[in-house]
Amino acid sequence: MTFDRRPAAARAPRRAARRAGAALFTACALAAAALAGCASPPSRFYTLNPGDTTAPAVANPPWLIELAPVDMPSQVAKNQFVVQRSATQVDMLEQERWASLPGDEVRRALSGDLAQQLGTIDVYGSPHPENVPVYRVSVNVQRFESWPGSHALIDAVWSVRSLRTQNVMTCRSVVNERVGDGYEQLVDGHRRAVQALSDAIATGVRTLSQAGPAVATTTAAGSASRAKAPVGIPCPAAVAAGS
Template identity: 30%
Template structure:
């Protein structure tokens, strides 16, 4: 019995030593605290489509760059370009494309004062505004910051012509994974503003360390 306990104790000691030597994983999210979804009645009162009807927003992120589409956070090192660092202990809390879609859809629906149809059902007969988004750049760069580029197609609603827009934004950040993730959050917030109104100048509403490199629609 004592020998058995000794063996068990030795095994536990080895297990604890192994655990102590294994680096802990840290999880990161692009989402801040979720804004409350606008109520259907409120959206009907606050925002009207051209036909006089309220509408719902359906936003879909169709693609993100393949080299960052993984659970580990990928950071670029200017000193070793084009190589990238895959941070095995720095993990996204959810698939990256799903996080980007939720941030954009929730932020834009809240900004426009309409219903995000992926979170709330629409009323019978309500128009739906469809937007397809492709993230073309999603870079976190050591010692520089975060870079984000996107192309989106605003299908509008029935009878409205589609509009294709593209934008590029960047935010500075000191060294550190959390700092880079926070910089990308600021980029996504800026992108929401540009998608809400591509013709408006967002400069006055952006943090000092965030800037729009390009915005245009056809």
Template identity: 30%
Template sequence: MAHAFKFAVLSLALLLAACRSDPIHYHTLIPQQPAAASSADVLLEQVSVPPQVDRPQVVIRQGNSSLAILETEWWGASLADELRNALVNQFASSSAQPRLGLRVEVQRFDSVPGQYALFDARWRLRAGNGGALLNCRSVIQTPAGASIDELVLAHQQNLKRFTELVSQAASGGASRCPALR
């Protein structure tokens, strides 16, 4: 009888250990340090993201053709909402200049732990009065460490560089697409 009781207790302990789930970690694309006000007053009109990565869970690329959805690593919102909030944060400005409308169509948002974070987007900048129109494409890649935190920081850096490019175009009269430096 004692062996049956020990077996039952051991079985229960193993069952409870198997049911244990790892905690969920939440990440944001909004940097901890507030953004410096951009030199141009940009109104973010629209952000679109590929459906493969537009989800609450962080999606990483594995090899040439595989994606992995990380069930314990989540964005604070869907990726499209995270990007929208981060860009609005970066463009926060109190300037009295006329607003410029910005539409961003993300082509690729790759996360490769231990290698890089990639932001590839087509974007359109236009004057609020229906004036000049500029269509550009920016591909920004930043080396990333192996952890998800390091990967998110690399994505934050990509967005900072992206907003600098858009601000540069907006400040220059939006006559041509700026180049990465």
């Protein structure tokens, strides 16, 4: 056994250092525990694309669609839920989030719904046969409002263009779905609104597919020019009346 034979005065600084170290360790442990107790609650993620609805595979569809990326208002183009508190005030919720940006969520939901309704596939960004009619769909969401316990609203201007004839249809759909309490109910309301929007667009594609080819324009001399003027096709009555 070894004894520290130094005078007590010489041993005092070492004891003080040990006590200070122990106190520092205790303080750090308490701070870590306090931080753990104050940790933010986990975020919840939602999607507009339920995993149990898959469009059936189509071998040779009569036409193809090409759904462009969906434009969304900048104030809601965030992963966090942006909910309306009043007509002029919104809240951004950190714990309630979309699985991907709202524009991507809406586009994927529309793509699946349209493919299923029209018996076709979405070939956006993919090569496709030249001999199959392609209808390009563009969607500009002008309002995407979330009112908890009240309603979910989508106000969108959309167009369908035939790449073969360049005939085009441009329409507007305003869809307002009532919702109950809870954020899952709010997401379900938006999902129903997207379904109604896809119903309107599908009707537009069918209508455009039945339109005749574009007519040739004539020059001042009366001869037909090579270019064909695209025809503006009116919205179907059900769509024009609003969804």
